[in-house]
Amino acid sequence: MFKYNCQNPISKVGISKLGPDYEATDQMEDAEVLLIRSANLHDVSLPENLACIARAGAGVNNIPLELCAEHGIVVFNTPGANANGVKELVLAGMLLASRDIMGGIEWVKSQKGNPDVNAQAEKQKKKFAGCEINGKKLGIIGLGAIGQLVANAATHLGMDVYGYDPYLSVDAAWNLSRSIHHIQDLDEIYRECDYITVHVPLTDSTRNMIDSRALELMKDEVVILNFSRDLLVDEKALVQALRSHKVKKYVTDFANPTVAGEPGILVTPHLGASTEESEDNCAVMAVKEMRDYMENGNIKNSVNYPSCDMGRCLAQGRIAINHRNIANMLGQFTSVLGEAGINIADLTNKGKDGYAYTLIDIESPITSDIIKKLESIEGVLRVRIVK
Numbered sequence: 001m002f003k004y005n006c007q008n009p010i011s012k013v014g015i016s017k018l019g020p021d022y023e024a025t026d027q028m029e030d031a032e033v034l035l036i037r038s039a040n041l042h043d044v045s046l047p048e049n050l051a052c053i054a055r056a057g058a059g060v061n062n063i064p065l066e067l068c069a070e071h072g073i074v075v076f077n078t079p080g081a082n083a084n085g086v087k088e089l090v091l092a093g094m095l096l097a098s099r100d101i102m103g104g105i106e107w108v109k110s111q112k113g114n115p116d117v118n119a120q121a122e123k124q125k126k127k128f129a130g131c132e133i134n135g136k137k138l139g140i141i142g143l144g145a146i147g148q149l150v151a152n153a154a155t156h157l158g159m160d161v162y163g164y165d166p167y168l169s170v171d172a173a174w175n176l177s178r179s180i181h182h183i184q185d186l187d188e189i190y191r192e193c194d195y196i197t198v199h200v201p202l203t204d205s206t207r208n209m210i211d212s213r214a215l216e217l218m219k220d221e222v223v224i225l226n227f228s229r230d231l232l233v234d235e236k237a238l239v240q241a242l243r244s245h246k247v248k249k250y251v252t253d254f255a256n257p258t259v260a261g262e263p264g265i266l267v268t269p270h271l272g273a274s275t276e277e278s279e280d281n282c283a284v285m286a287v288k289e290m291r292d293y294m295e296n297g298n299i300k301n302s303v304n305y306p307s308c309d310m311g312r313c314l315a316q317g318r319i320a321i322n323h324r325n326i327a328n329m330l331g332q333f334t335s336v337l338g339e340a341g342i343n344i345a346d347l348t349n350k351g352k353d354g355y356a357y358t359l360i361d362i363e364s365p366i367t368s369d370i371i372k373k374l375e376s377i378e379g380v381l382r383v384r385i386v387k
């Protein structure tokens with residue numbers, strides 16, 4: 001039986017996929033598995049027996065990834081599972097920024113009971129008029145799961161799309177419409193585009209990427225959309241740019257004291273992934289990844305450990321070892337098992353950056369002594385008996 005704890009509400013469709021071997025606990029410290037969305041785990045102490053964290057969503061800036069890796073805790077996310085939900089809100093954001101749709105709706109609301117509202121509306125409507133997005137240049141920073149959906153949809157809406165992503169995967173490139181201009185120099189996006197939308201993860205290297213220098217390069221009356229993370233934008237500089245009419249509108253999904261109530265800023269309360277479909281997709285994928293790890297030791301879509309797949313264990317037993325990505329680890333593992341007379345049926349070892357992971361199928365039962373020996377090898381972070 002595995003104990004799991006949810007730090008955020010997780011869709012019932014996902015929870016229903018857990019099966020009888022999983023028991024919910026309200027006590028985070030008892031959990032072997034955490035299922036989360038945006039809960040901030042940077043300031044909490046992680047449970048002693050925590051084996052993995054499954055983030056039902058894309059962004060993992062709320063999780064101390066390095067600390068988790070150091071403790072042999074594998075962190076998963078669900079790439080692409082909520083991308084369509086975000087794409088649709090980005091499209092809505094572009095339209096809301098182009099005409100004063102919100103202002104117009106509010107005006108009509110304020111006319112409740114006015115028998116002359118129809119005639120008045122015809123007079124007032126010019127206040128809320130705007131422009132079309134058809135034919136405008138859209139710059140997309142980050143062409144991952146969301147960026148590529150936004151790019152393709154925008155081309156269908158008649159926009160001239162400029163995309164920038166220095167780490168673009170081959171798969172992502174295949175998915176992109178051929179009419180999208182592949183931009184090598186980010187400044188070109190800043191200089192050329194009427195709408196700029198950012199779809200990169202928040203990391204130390206992307207923090208504040210839209211700063212006062214970037215804002216200065218932009219066209220007058222640019223519209224900026226941020227459905228990624230608020231800290232990607234220097235929002236104090238952005239407010240100045242709005243007040244001086246350099247920026248026409250800022251559309252953001254992240255409420256904070258700098259943007260709340262500021263004229264020219266449209267803020268939604270982190271609604272990008274809050275659709276039934278995205279919530280279900282993310283939860284189902286998170287549960288699937290987590291179960292494959294807990295039950296088989298396999299790793300798919302981890303953000304701090306390498307992928308590793310040995311299928312289901314058909315041997316007598318399986319050991320999972322999380323360790324540093326350094327020389328001679330495998331040799332030491334096989335020596336310990338060999339000295340104990342345990343034959344290895346199968347073995348996989350994968351490394352990613354500073355961390356590595358080894359799965360070993362064995363043909364006889366393992367004892368706590370052998371586990372202790374494996375744990376005491378320099379560089380081993382965690383040993384888990386999967387079967």
Ligand SMILES: NC(=O)C1=CN([C@@H]2O[C@H](COP(=O)(O)OP(=O)(O)OC[C@H]3O[C@@H](n4cnc5c(N)ncnc54)[C@H](O)[C@@H]3O)[C@@H](O)[C@H]2O)C=CC1
Nearest residue numbers: 058059142143144145146165167199200201227228272273
């Ligand atoms: N508002 C919301 O509810 C949601 C927000 N998000 C945010 O959106 C971000 C992106 O999500 P996905 O597209 O699903 O992630 P993804 O991982 O599929 O795509 C991110 C892309 O950014 C690119 N990238 C990284 N650094 C870059 C840089 N310096 N310049 C240009 N491109 C760069 C990567 O190569 C990758 O293609 C997430 O990290 C998260 O912060 C994601 C889902 C929902």
Ligand SMILES: O=C(O)C(=O)COP(=O)(O)O
Nearest residue numbers: 037038057058059273274
């Ligand atoms: O997936 C992401 O990165 C998101 O920002 C969505 O967050 P949420 O699951 O709605 O708290």
